[in-house]
Amino acid sequence: LAKTTQPISMDSYEGQEVNITCSHNNIATNDYITWYQQFPSQGPRFIIQGYKTKVTNEVASLFIPADRKSSTLSLPRVSLSDTAVYYCLVGDVNAGNNRKLIWGLGTSLAVNP
Amino acid sequence: GAVVSQHPSRVICKSGTSVKIECRSLDFQATTMFWYRQFPKKSLMLMATSNEGSKATYEQGVEKDKFLINHASLTLSTLTVTSAHPEDSSFYICSASRGNEAYEQYFGPGTRLTVT
Numbered sequence: 001l002a003k004t005t006q007p008i009s010m011d012s013y014e015g016q017e018v019n020i021t022c023s024h025n026n027i028a029t030n031d032y033i034t035w036y037q038q039f040p041s042q043g044p045r046f047i048i049q050g051y052k053t054k055v056t057n058e059v060a061s062l063f064i065p066a067d068r069k070s071s072t073l074s075l076p077r078v079s080l081s082d083t084a085v086y087y088c089l090v091g092d093v094n095a096g097n098n099r100k101l102i103w104g105l106g107t108s109l110a111v112n113p
Numbered sequence: 114g115a116v117v118s119q120h121p122s123r124v125i126c127k128s129g130t131s132v133k134i135e136c137r138s139l140d141f142q143a144t145t146m147f148w149y150r151q152f153p154k155k156s157l158m159l160m161a162t163s164n165e166g167s168k169a170t171y172e173q174g175v176e177k178d179k180f181l182i183n184h185a186s187l188t189l190s191t192l193t194v195t196s197a198h199p200e201d202s203s204f205y206i207c208s209a210s211r212g213n214e215a216y217e218q219y220f221g222p223g224t225r226l227t228v229t
Contacts, residue, residue: 034217036220041204041223041225042222042223043117043119043206043207043208043220043221043222043223044157044206044208044220045220046217046218046219046220049217087156087157103149103156103157103158103159104156105155105156106156
């Protein structure tokens, strides 16, 4: 099962670009990388997912190098409402076609005015 | 699309009673549903994985007789905390997967359980 390592916390200011890097040295060939955002007392919300190179959607970009042992979530021009915990997960499929994701501690991002 | 609801959002119960939490996928069919618990300022802990029509697979250390999971249809899974005790107080979150190749889970808003 692939585990992930992220910084525990990060600070930023409104309008800045924030990059959160996650290490996943044991990523397997079939694993995808997924990032979630969670606000206090709410369920996590899917942000972005990728397998390799770069993926971009309306809220973020995900950069994955060729060896796939790390990934970087990029949030352009953050606002106060982006203050949340961000989780990097590496997908794993166990027997019976169940999809189990291993949740790390996440990165607590604080965006300051 | 891909909305998951949970009910109730908050529940307070007395020690020794049982509590049922419902998780519904509102606009898609969920082949797999997951149940998590989360303590304050901690990460999500997977409790069990369930596929529609079959028995749930519990994670190590999770008592299946205490946390009963039923996944009777492609849109509904329930978690029953039996004989609840104060240490069961936690934030319980369900998620649902559509069953495609992408490891994308859609989460419910969570249920805050307080056992007094």
